[in-house]
Amino acid sequence: MSYPPSNYRRAFLQFLAGSPLLTTYEAFAAEVEETLGEKLTDPSQVINIFEMEDIAREKIPPAHYGYLISGTDSDGSLHANRMGYTRFQIRPRRLVNVRNIDTSINFLGAEAGSPIFTSPVGSCGGFHKDSDIGVARATAAKNHHMILSTQASDPIEDVMAARDGKGMWFQLYSTNRWENTVAMLQRAERAGCTTVCFTIDLPSGRNVETQTLWQRVDDRFCEECHYDGKQKPMMEGLPPAGLVDPALTWDVIGRMKDATSMNVMVKGLETAEDADAAVRAGCDGIIVSNHGGRATDTGRGTIECLPEVIAAVRGRIPVMVDGGIRRGTDVFKALALGATAVGIGRPYCWGLGAFGQAGVERVLDLLDREFRITMGGSGVTSLAQLSNDYILDTGMRNPDEFTSFVP
Numbered sequence: 001m002s003y004p005p006s007n008y009r010r011a012f013l014q015f016l017a018g019s020p021l022l023t024t025y026e027a028f029a030a031e032v033e034e035t036l037g038e039k040l041t042d043p044s045q046v047i048n049i050f051e052m053e054d055i056a057r058e059k060i061p062p063a064h065y066g067y068l069i070s071g072t073d074s075d076g077s078l079h080a081n082r083m084g085y086t087r088f089q090i091r092p093r094r095l096v097n098v099r100n101i102d103t104s105i106n107f108l109g110a111e112a113g114s115p116i117f118t119s120p121v122g123s124c125g126g127f128h129k130d131s132d133i134g135v136a137r138a139t140a141a142k143n144h145h146m147i148l149s150t151q152a153s154d155p156i157e158d159v160m161a162a163r164d165g166k167g168m169w170f171q172l173y174s175t176n177r178w179e180n181t182v183a184m185l186q187r188a189e190r191a192g193c194t195t196v197c198f199t200i201d202l203p204s205g206r207n208v209e210t211q212t213l214w215q216r217v218d219d220r221f222c223e224e225c226h227y228d229g230k231q232k233p234m235m236e237g238l239p240p241a242g243l244v245d246p247a248l249t250w251d252v253i254g255r256m257k258d259a260t261s262m263n264v265m266v267k268g269l270e271t272a273e274d275a276d277a278a279v280r281a282g283c284d285g286i287i288v289s290n291h292g293g294r295a296t297d298t299g300r301g302t303i304e305c306l307p308e309v310i311a312a313v314r315g316r317i318p319v320m321v322d323g324g325i326r327r328g329t330d331v332f333k334a335l336a337l338g339a340t341a342v343g344i345g346r347p348y349c350w351g352l353g354a355f356g357q358a359g360v361e362r363v364l365d366l367l368d369r370e371f372r373i374t375m376g377g378s379g380v381t382s383l384a385q386l387s388n389d390y391i392l393d394t395g396m397r398n399p400d401e402f403t404s405f406v407p
């Protein structure tokens with residue numbers, strides 16, 4: 001688990017933050033900015049995702065930061081997502097002409113210059129005032145595809161407008177009121193989304209201990225998140241309902257396909273059995289995901305789950321993966337193991353929390369650069385060339401590989 005810092009600076013900031021009754025993000029951010037002299041203030045100077053994380057940790061209010069980094073239970077799956085990548089090594093080829101490298105993708109209405117998507121993250125307004133619209137502008141500027149959360153802080157129509165005509169996918173929590181589910185599907189479709197990513201990995205809640213620990217050191221009331229009766233924009237005008245329906249089974253996919261003409265992807269499966277069930281149910285795509293280690297604490301990294309899902313799907317529908325991607329080499333490994341594209345969650349939120357839209361852009365630039373270096377360095381010039389032949393599965397995680405990052 002990640003324990004909140006108990007250093008004097010944090011305590012001083014909390015003291016500065018003043019009223020325990022009401023604190024907006026802006027008030028906190030202004031105070032933090034003043035004391036941030038020793039940290040980088042220019043996003044272009046940030047060297048990698050880990051340094052961005054470091055800056056974000058100082059700038060995001062502790063309770064919100066705890067929400068962002070938390071896994072479940074002892075954060076076993078969160079840790080596994082990262083460590084899983086150390087199992088797989090890259091087998092590069094030399095003396096290949098790699099002057100021109102093409103990383104573009106085009107599937108299910110997602111057209112982008114990079115296979116790195118931003119996965120849906122709820123309540124982005126709690127990390128920076130630029131919020132989801134900042135993420136939309138950044139992803140559009142850098143030509144990346146975006147998936148917007150049901151729990152987004154900004155209305156889907158405004159976020160779509162900020163995408164500059166580049167389109168977007170919508171992530172759905174199917175509530176326990178079917179008419180709400182249908183209303184959200186129709187609204188997303190009207191807004192111009194081509195694909196809905198239906199999240200299926202949280203049927204029974206979760207035990208977020210890291211989040212709770214961070215909230216203990218920051219119990220101020222944040223109006224951005226929690227004033228009485230506040231609903232997320234996607235729920236506005238809908239009757240009250242639970243966020244998920246614990247009774248759903250695979251037949252819901254057919255009902256969803258009847259209710260929308262968007263493609264229906266499932267997000268949050270980890271096994272060959274479920275991959276097969278998804279194909280049989282008529283899904284148009286799969287995102288192998290454990291909610292960034294925030295769903296069941298399985299202890300399995302998503303990259304370790306990917307090969308069995310790819311084998312079960314046999315190329316019939318596209319498969320994406322997210323969870324623990326922090327390096328261009330991770331993207332390379334996932335695509336070589338059969339993913340069509342990958343998603344990142346926390347990395348872009350660290351960029352957002354650290355510098356707003358500019359920080360998200362920097363995160364995308366960093367990962368794109370590292371990925372292209374890995375492509376060229378491995379003798380690969382297009383995503384279609386990537387295959388298992390470029391990977392060695394050692395069957396064992398290597399705890400020594402990460403010197404600069406301990407999850």
Ligand SMILES: Cc1cc2nc3c(=O)[nH]c(=O)nc-3n(C[C@H](O)[C@H](O)[C@H](O)COP(=O)(O)O)c2cc1C
Pocket residue numbers: 067068069081119120121122149150151171199267289290291292293294322323324325343344345346347
């Ligand atoms: C703070 C936070 C909020 C999230 N909210 C959602 C959400 O609303 N819907 C969803 O399907 N996944 C959600 N996720 C999961 C992400 O879409 C994604 O699967 C995960 O972050 C990928 O792992 P990574 O953070 O290690 O990159 C959330 C993740 C985080 C960290």
